[in-house]
Every structure is written in C-alpha cells, then in structure tokens.
Amino acid sequence: MKKINIRFKVNGRQADLNIAPNKRLLDVLRDDLGLTGTKEGCDIGECGACTVVLNGRAVHSCLILAAQANGAEIITVEGLTQNGELHPLQKNFLEHGAVQCGFCIPGMLLSSYALLKENPHPREDDIKEAIAGNLCRCTGYKQIIQAVEAAANENNE
Amino acid sequence: MRKKFSIVGKPVVRRDGLEKVTGQAKFADDINVPGQLYGVMVRIPVSHAKILSVDYSAVENHPAVAAICHAGDIPGAKKVGPIKQDQPVFCYDKVVTPGDVIAMLVGESEEELLKLRDLVKVEYEPLPVLTDPLKALKSDAPLIHPDQKSNLIVHHRLRKGDVDAGFAESDYILEQTYTTPFIEHAYIEPEAVIAVPREGDKGVHITGSIQNPFTTRKIVAKVLGFPLAKVRIQQAELGGSFGGKDDIMNILSARAALAALKTGRPVKIRYRREDSILESYKRHAYHLHYKVGFNKDGKIKAMKIDVVADGGAYSSMTPFVTWRTVVQATGPYETENVWTDVRGVYTNNPYTGAMRGFGSPQPIFAQESIMDEIAIQLGMTPDEIRRINGFKPGSVTATGHKLENHDVNLLTVLETAVTKTGFSEKWKKNQRRGKMLPDYAALEEISANPGPFILHKDDFLEPDEVYRKGIGLAVSFRGCSLGAEGVDAVAAYLSLQQDGSAYLLSGLAENGQGMRTTYSIVAAEVLGISPDDVFYLDLDTGYVGDSGPTVASRATLMGGGATRAAAEILRSRLENVLRQHWNLPENACFVFRDRQVYAENNPERKIAFAELCDLAYNQAVNLAAIGWYAGPKVHWDETVGQGPAYFTYVYGCQVAEVTVNIATGEVYVDRVVAVHDPGTVINLLGAQGQVYGGVTQGAGYGLWEEISVDKGFIRELNFDQYLIPTSKDIGEIVPIFVEGEDQYGPWGAKSLGEPTLELTAAAIANAVRNATGKRFFHLPLNLEEILLSKKLHPTSKNRGSA
Numbered sequence: 040m041k042k043i044n045i046r047f048k049v050n051g052r053q054a055d056l057n058i059a060p061n062k063r064l065l066d067v068l069r070d071d072l073g074l075t076g077t078k079e080g081c082d083i084g085e086c087g088a089c090t091v092v093l094n095g096r097a098v099h100s101c102l103i104l105a106a107q108a109n110g111a112e113i114i115t116v117e118g119l120t121q122n123g124e125l126h127p128l129q130k131n132f133l134e135h136g137a138v139q140c141g142f143c144i145p146g147m148l149l150s151s152y153a154l155l156k157e158n159p160h161p162r163e164d165d166i167k168e169a170i171a172g173n174l175c176r177c178t179g180y181k182q183i184i185q186a187v188e189a190a191a192n193e194n195n196e
Numbered sequence: 197m198r199k200k201f202s203i204v205g206k207p208v209v210r211r212d213g214l215e216k217v218t219g220q221a222k223f224a225d226d227i228n229v230p231g232q233l234y235g236v237m238v239r240i241p242v243s244h245a246k247i248l249s250v251d252y253s254a255v256e257n258h259p260a261v262a263a264i265c266h267a268g269d270i271p272g273a274k275k276v277g278p279i280k281q282d283q284p285v286f287c288y289d290k291v292v293t294p295g296d297v298i299a300m301l302v303g304e305s306e307e308e309l310l311k312l313r314d315l316v317k318v319e320y321e322p323l324p325v326l327t328d329p330l331k332a333l334k335s336d337a338p339l340i341h342p343d344q345k346s347n348l349i350v351h352h353r354l355r356k357g358d359v360d361a362g363f364a365e366s367d368y369i370l371e372q373t374y375t376t377p378f379i380e381h382a383y384i385e386p387e388a389v390i391a392v393p394r395e396g397d398k399g400v401h402i403t404g405s406i407q408n409p410f411t412t413r414k415i416v417a418k419v420l421g422f423p424l425a426k427v428r429i430q431q432a433e434l435g436g437s438f439g440g441k442d443d444i445m446n447i448l449s450a451r452a453a454l455a456a457l458k459t460g461r462p463v464k465i466r467y468r469r470e471d472s473i474l475e476s477y478k479r480h481a482y483h484l485h486y487k488v489g490f491n492k493d494g495k496i497k498a499m500k501i502d503v504v505a506d507g508g509a510y511s512s513m514t515p516f517v518t519w520r521t522v523v524q525a526t527g528p529y530e531t532e533n534v535w536t537d538v539r540g541v542y543t544n545n546p547y548t549g550a551m552r553g554f555g556s557p558q559p560i561f562a563q564e565s566i567m568d569e570i571a572i573q574l575g576m577t578p579d580e581i582r583r584i585n586g587f588k589p590g591s592v593t594a595t596g597h598k599l600e601n602h603d604v605n606l607l608t609v610l611e612t613a614v615t616k617t618g619f620s621e622k623w624k625k626n627q628r629r630g631k632m633l634p635d636y637a638a639l640e641e642i643s644a645n646p647g648p649f650i651l652h653k654d655d656f657l658e659p660d661e662v663y664r665k666g667i668g669l670a671v672s673f674r675g676c677s678l679g680a681e682g683v684d685a686v687a688a689y690l691s692l693q694q695d696g697s698a699y700l701l702s703g704l705a706e707n708g709q710g711m712r713t714t715y716s717i718v719a720a721e722v723l724g725i726s727p728d729d730v731f732y733l734d735l736d737t738g739y740v741g742d743s744g745p746t747v748a749s750r751a752t753l754m755g756g757g758a759t760r761a762a763a764e765i766l767r768s769r770l771e772n773v774l775r776q777h778w779n780l781p782e783n784a785c786f787v788f789r790d791r792q793v794y795a796e797n798n799p800e801r802k803i804a805f806a807e808l809c810d811l812a813y814n815q816a817v818n819l820a821a822i823g824w825y826a827g828p829k830v831h832w833d834e835t836v837g838q839g840p841a842y843f844t845y846v847y848g849c850q851v852a853e854v855t856v857n858i859a860t861g862e863v864y865v866d867r868v869v870a871v872h873d874p875g876t877v878i879n880l881l882g883a884q885g886q887v888y889g890g891v892t893q894g895a896g897y898g899l900w901e902e903i904s905v906d907k908g909f910i911r912e913l914n915f916d917q918y919l920i921p922t923s924k925d926i927g928e929i930v931p932i933f934v935e936g937e938d939q940y941g942p943w944g945a946k947s948l949g950e951p952t953l954e955l956t957a958a959a960i961a962n963a964v965r966n967a968t969g970k971r972f973f974h975l976p977l978n979l980e981e982i983l984l985s986k987k988l989h990p991t992s993k994n995r996g997s998a
C-alpha cells in the first residue's frame with residue numbers, strides 16, 4: 040500500500056508522518072508516536088478507552104483514520120500535564136479515588152476535558168452524558184463524576 | 197471511634213495513581229521489546245469435533261511466519277488446569293468449545309498473520325453439541341472429555357438434620373426454580389502478554405496482564421517442563437480482572453513462552469475484544485431449585501437445594517466455585533434441616549471459572565427471592581422474615597459451623613440499611629397496590645397470528661401509571677478468603693532504607709483494587725510514617741514468596757496481615773536500637789507517629805524516624821524483613837458437607853430502590869444503600885470505590901448482562917452487544933460501613949470486594965417484585981424479561997448493519 044504524508048499537532052508538538060493510508064489514529068499515536076497512554080479496548084467505538092481530543096472534541100481514535108486527522112490539533116492524556124503541573128482533572132481524579140485499575144482513565148480524562156472546555160459549569164447529568172461513552176468496570180463512575188465536578192468548581196473559582 | 201489510628205480508615209490517595217492519570221502506567225500491551233514477534237491463534241468454527249488432520253502447508257514456508265506452535269511443541273504438560281488438568285494449551289485430539297485453539301502462528305506482522313491463519317486447513321468430524329448441563333448429565337450423553345467417566349465435574353453434597361422430617365413438620369412448603377446466565381468479566385483491558393527468552397540457563401521471563409503470577413508460573417513451568425525458579429512472571433499494570441485474568445492468562449503465557457523458546461525471540465500475544473470474549477472463561481450460569489419448608493411464625497424448618505452449574509468445556513475453578521455455593525446456599529439463615537446438592541457439569545459452552553462473587557451471586561438471587569416470597573405469603577415484611585431466621589452470634593450454619601469468635605453482624609447491617617432507607621414503610625406502601633404489570637402473554641398469540649390488533653380500554657395506561665416504584669433488600673454472609681479450598685498464606689517483603697523510606701512488596705497482585713495503597717497504609721501505620729514514604733515494588737515471582745492467588749477478597753485480610761507482620765518485625769528491631777540508645781529497660785514502649793518516634797512515657801525523648809533508621813543502619817541492624825501471615829486451620833468433611841468452612845465471615849445488606857416503566861419493561865435503579873461489614877476500613881477512598889464498583893457490576897448482572905450461547909457460540913462478542921453499565925445507567929449509591937473487632941487480618945480488616953457485588957441483583961429483583969407485583973425467576977431482568985418473562989435473542993449472527 041502506498042504510504043502517504045500527513046501532519047498534525049499532538050500535545051502542542053508538530054508530528055510529520057509517512058504512513059499507510061489505512062492506519063487508524065489510535066495506531067499512529069501508540070505505535071508511531073509512542074503515546075501509549077491512549078488505550079485500545081474494543082476497536083468498535085464502544086468502550087472509549089481510546090478517546091482523544093481532536094480539534095476540541097472528544098473522539099474515538101479507533102474509529103478515525105490517521106489521515107482524517109491531517110492538519111488537526113490533538114490532545115492525548117500525555118498532554119494534560121502542563122509544565123509539570125497536573126491538570127485539575129488529573130489532580131481531582133486522584134483526590135476523589137476516581138482511579139482503580141486505570142485503564143479507562145486516559146479516555147475518561149479526555150472526555151471530561153472536552154466537556155469542561157465546552158461547558159465550564161456542567162450539571163451532574165452533563166457529566167454523566169459526557170462520559171457515557173467511556174466504559175469503566177471498576178469504579179461504578181461515582182468518584183469519577185465527583186472528580187469532574189470538583190475540577191469544574193476549581194476552574195470556576 | 198473506638199480505634200485510634202493515624203492513617204488507617206482515612207481517605208488516602210492511591211500510591212500508583214500518578215502514573216495512571218498521566219498515561220505513564222505500563223499495561224501489558226504498552227510494553228514492547230526489540231525484535232518481538234506476535235502470536236495469532238488458529239481456531240475452527242465448531243463447538244465439538246474430533247480433529248482428523250491439520251495441514252500447515254499453505255503457511256509453513258510463508259515469509260511472514262517465523263514459527264508455528266502446536267501441541268507437538270510442548271515438552272511438558274499438554275493439558276493444564278488449576279484442579280483437574282483437562283484443558284489443552286493447544287488442542288490436538290478434540291475441540292470442545294468454539295474458543296479452543298489448535299495452533300499459533302508466530303511472526304513479525306500481526307496483520308499478516310491474521311490473514312494467514314485462515315489458510316491452515318483443519319479436517320474435523322463434528323460431534324453432537326451439548327449446551328444444556330441437565331442433558332449433559334444423562335447417562336447416554338456423549339462424553340466431552342472421553343477420559344472421564346461422565347460429564348460431571350464435581351458433586352458437592354451437604355446433609356444436615358433430616359429434611360424429610362423438617363418438611364413434614366412445616367406448615368407451608370414453597371418450591372421455586374431460578375436461573376442465572378453466563379457473565380463476562382468485561383475488564384476494559386483485553387489480555388496481553390510478552391514472553392522473553394533469557395540468556396543461558398535462566399529460562400523465560402514473562403510480563404503480562406496477569407491476575408495471579410504464581411499460578412501462571414506453575415502452569416508455564418509444567419508446560420515447559422521447567423523448574424519453577426526458571427520461570428519468572430512479572431505483573432504489568434493490570435487493567436481490571438475481577439477474577440478473569442487467571443486461567444486464560446496462564447494458557448496465553450504458556451503459549452507465548454513456548455513460542456519464545458522455539459524462536460529464541462520475544463513473543464507477544466495481545467487479544468482483541470472478540471478474541472477475549474470468545475476464549476476467556478465466564479461466570480457460571482446456574483440452574484437453582486429451592487424447596488423451603490416454614491412455619492406460620494416465619495421460622496424456616498427445612499431447605500432442599502439442588503443446583504446445577506454450567507462448567508462449560510473445562511473444569512477450571514468449577515469445583516471451588518461450586519464449593520462456595522454449597523457452603524453458602526441457604527443464605528444467612530438458621531436452618532436445622534438442610535439437603536444441598538451442587539453439581540458442576542461439562543458442556544460445549546464457553547468454560548466457566550472464577551469471577552467476582554465466586555459462586556455466591558447465583559444462590560443469593562434465588563435464596564433472597566424466596567425469602568421475600570415467604571414473607572409475602574405470611575403477611576410479613578422482608579426485614580421481619582430475616583430478623584426471625586437471620587444468623588445471630590452463636591447461630592449454626594448449614595455446614596454445622598457455630599458462628600462465634602467474630603462479629604456476627606447480620607442483624608446490625610440489616611437494621612442499619614432498613615433504618616437508613618425507611619424500608620418497611622416504603623415496601624408496604626408499594627405492596628398495597630397489588631399486581632400491576634399487564635399480562636403480555638397474549639402478545640405471543642398476536643405475533644403468531646398477526647391480524648387486526650385492537651387495544652381494549654383496559655390495555656391503556658394513564659401516563660402517571662407507567663412508572664412504578666419499588667424497594668427491595670438482600671442480605672448475605674460470606675466466608676472470607678479461601679477457606680477449605682487450600683493453602684492460605686501470604687508473604688510481604690518490607691525493606692527500610694537508611695533515610696526512612698521503604699520498599700514494600702507482597703506476593704499478592706494489584707488488580708486495580710488499590711492493594712498497593714492498602715499495604716502502604718498498613719506499613720506506614722505500624723512505623724508511624726506516611727504511605728508516601730513507602731515505594732511499592734513491581735510484582736515479580738522472583739522477588740517474593742508464593743502467596744497464592746489474589747482472589748476470594750483475601751488481599752486486605754491476608755496480605756494486610758503479612759504486611760503488618762513485616763512492619764512489626766522491623767519496628768521491634770528499631771525499638772531495640774532505641775532501648776540501647778536511650779538506655780531504657782526492656783519493657784520500655786514507644787510511639788511511632790508522624791515520622792517521629794518517642795518513648796511512650798516521655799514524649800520529650802524523641803527521634804526522627806529517618807534518624808532512627810540511620811542509627812540502626814550504622815549499627816548493622818537488618819532493616820529488611822519478610823512478614824508471613826497464614827490463615828488458621830479450617831476443616832471440611834466432603835461426604836456430608838460439614839465443618840467450619842471459613843475462619844471468619846462478613847455480612848452485608850443492600851437495599852435497592854427502583855423505578856419500573858411497565859410500558860417498556862425498563863428498570864432504573866434510583867438508589868442502592870449498601871451496608872457492609874469489612875471489619876476495619878483501611879483506606880476509606882478505596883473501600884467506597886469497592887462499593888460503588890461492586891454495586892454497579894451487580895446491577896449489570898441484575899438488569900442487562902448476559903452471555904448467551906447458540907449451540908456453544910457466544911452471541912455477544914463485543915461491547916455493542918454485551919452491555920455493561922455506563923455512567924448514566926444507575927442512580928445514587930450510598931456506602932455505609934459497620935466496623936467490628938475481628939481478630940484476624942490487620943486490625944480486624946476483612947473482605948469487601950465480592951460482598952459488594954453479590955447482593956445487588958437480588959436486591960433489585962426484590963424491588964422489581966415490590967414495584968410490579970410479579971416475581972422474576974431469570975436474570976437479567978431486561979426489558980423482555982419484565983414484559984414477556986422470556987429472553988429474545990437475534991436469530992441471525994450478523995452484527996451491526998451487515
């Protein structure tokens with residue numbers, strides 16, 4: 040298969056890639072860029088473990104061809120920490136016990152991140168809706184919801 | 197609070213949280229080794245067949261194939277299993293379920309191998325497929341494993357008192373049958389493992405999403421014919437397990453190790469979700485028949501229980517899962533006369549093994565449903581009937597175990613839950629409305645004979661009548677840890693450094709539940725330091741003693757006990773150093789707190805913990821210790837099912853409040869109040885997390901989840917069809933802990949993980965009964981079960997829009 044050139048920004052850094060056109064964004068992030076914080080759980084857009092933020096929206100990187108991300112700005116879990124400071128979401132996930140096995144957490148964080156960008160004052164139902172596409176088998180979601188609420192309050196102070 | 201702790205019981209941020217929120221945590225598939233190959237499985241689409249021949253000629257010389265691994269490559273055991281060795285690593289004579297694997301193609305490109313695997317030609321002769329365990333028990337049924345006498349895996353019997361006399365003396369007898377489905381663990385991380393051949397005589401090193409590294413090591417060593425010490429298993433960060441990454445990971449590790457040794461290169465296996473659901477084991481589907489004799493005053497006189505568990509294609513943990521069932525099948529109720537049979541049976545369905553709950557969620561659903569039916573028949577409330585029959589201190593269980601020397605908290609958790617929810621009043625109010633669910637049986641006739649379908653006046657529902665509220669409760673007792681299943685002992689290695697920081701490692705494995713943090717808290721509490729001073733090491737079977745599996749909600753109890761023992765050894769050494777240093781008598785006591793140590797009667801005399809470690813180090817004191825915690829002896833007579841099966845128990849009560857939409861059959865869980873008795877809470881955040889997570893999984897079991905099989909083939913191979921709860925599916929969950937004074941574990945801390953899950957489906961079913969006036973006998977209580985009392989399954993295997 041003839042390879043194609045694509046470029047996009049990941050976590051503020053330009054990435055220039057020469058890749059097979061049938062490669063998924065998930066594979067490019069994990070295999071070509073070594074950003075293994077983005078996880079693969081189901082391959083069909085059901086579990087949300089592969090969620091990244093693409094041009095401000097939370098998307099399933101398993102359902103997007105890398106070529107579709109040409110020219111886009113992408114944020115992965117590795118990009119949430121700024122200058123060594125945890126993002127308020129990360130900090131609150133820790134403090135509220137929102138993390139158990141942690142496999143769903145990168146996706147959870149990015150769905151929550153996209154929510155707070157769009158809606159800095161979410162109600163509980165908004166939070167539930169925003170992470171409804173991110174499956175978690177450990178936590179029952181309660182502490183995750185509390186953490187997102189707390190992060191939103193912190194941002195709004 | 198009666199207990200004075202500086203850290204125990206408070207909310208503590210997990211020690212491994214930072215790497216998990218930053219994406220740095222290395223799960224098995226995040227680990228890559230230079231030169232690694234991939235392994236891809238070869239299967240045939242059949243549930244039961246004799247393998248006649250396998251022809252690899254189309255792939256064996258293909259440049260993408262570095263090696264083909266099959267049974268012929270195995271130097272050691274070709275079949276493995278935790279109890280009976282009946283599961284082949286690679287099938288060679290028969291295939292007994294569609295998840296079975298005949299061979300593994302190994303090569304650099306997983307993508308290429310996936311295309312090539314269909315070119316392996318397998319000739320086979322299909323055999324009759326057994327999917328009903330009751331039929332599989334018939335004497336003329338074909339044998340799934342011809343080297344065994346029958347398809348019976350195990351038969352546990354419990355005989356206590358005289359059931360016939362008990363029924364004869366009973367005023368009433370109630371007989372009912374319940375069923376529960378296969379359940380997928382649905383850990384979000386699919387299985388992955390990488391095996392690296394080591395230099396010279398060092399054997400093989402395996403890293404993977406492994407729940408029980410010491411079990412995996414045993415299996416891999418047997419398959420390779422290696423001594424145990426030549427196989428080192430390291431646990432990668434584990435993306436959920438719930439009992440599920442045991443047997444499947446043992447076998448995948450063995451396959452990866454075989455291929456690594458055959459090729460001399462690292463070999464990785466990583467499963468896609470479909471592979472994972474297809475091949476991994478499930479929670480047992482149960483068929484439960486209960487006959488209960490009871491008197492007008494509510495007292496239960498006799499119980500006869502007949503349980504058949506679908507073990508699927510391999511025995512796996514079936515003998516132990518069903519053993520817990522036989523011990524706990526009556527529920528926490530005093531019953532003089534009990535006759536229980538629990539049989540585990542081979543079928544051609546996916547095999548079944550350990551899953552959170554381990555043989556308890558199924559009987560709890562049946563037993564708690566029946567208790568409510570008895571209450572209703574006698575005009576009592578559900579809490580009343582449980583007060584009459586529930587275990588009190590000194591009660592004797594069905595296995596003849598007198599409950600003493602621990603907190604028999606059943607009625608305490610019951611009262612706490614009932615009071616918190618205003619249970620009785622709500623229940624009575626809902627109950628008065630009588631039977632309300634329309635009878636949709638007629639729909640059958642309509643669909644069979646679709647003519648003009650006219651709704652009658654009675655068929656219409658006013659909008660405000662559509663939503664019906666219900667409240668229900670369930671209680672349980674649960675034996676902690678392994679009980680009479682086997683050796684029950686755990687090691688913990690604790691090494692203090694010269695500056696007061698510490699390394700800690702237990703032989704149990706972090707499953708995501710927060711065990712590393714729990715142990716760090718235990719060590720920090722004893723030594724008066726902060727959990728942040730404790731650095732937890734990666735679990736590697738080479739570095740710490742075999743501590744058995746991380747199962748049976750035993751991590752806090754057993755591993756916490758071992759960690760406390762290790763910390764106390766070191767504390768005692770440090771105290772000796774201080775006695776000499778300060779010239780104190782041998783009986784002098786010390787307080788270790790806030791990174792300081794001082795003489796108990798003289799707080800002026802103090803030293804920083806770090807300074808004390810430095811002092812000890814310079815005096816050549818050994819600052820590393822191995823703590824060991826072994827469970828007390830338990831006893832079991834398998835002929836009559838009698839004995840003190842477990843050394844201590846926990847008790848729980850959950851109350852579920854639901855809204856049932858009687859037009860659609862949808863059940864929404866408004867609130868679950870979960871009252872549990874974990875002895876002592878070590879980490880409040882972690883304990884709450886166990887409740888939220890367990891209740892949510894339990895609600896999934898109650899309402900949506902089902903692995904259904906069609907002639908042995910699983911229909912739900914991914915999360916588009918296998919529905920686990922999302923953030924929107926469940927209302928409030930309220931965890932309440934009733935603490936006690938148990939003598940075991942660290943300061944009496946016991947089990948919590950499984951108790952939180954086992955009750956929820958039963959509580960929901962009772963709430964639905966309260967809302968609708970109708971009893972449901974078959975989990976899950978999904979829309980069609982509520983409306984039609986049956987399950988509908990797609991007739992076509994095509995998925996999506998295909």
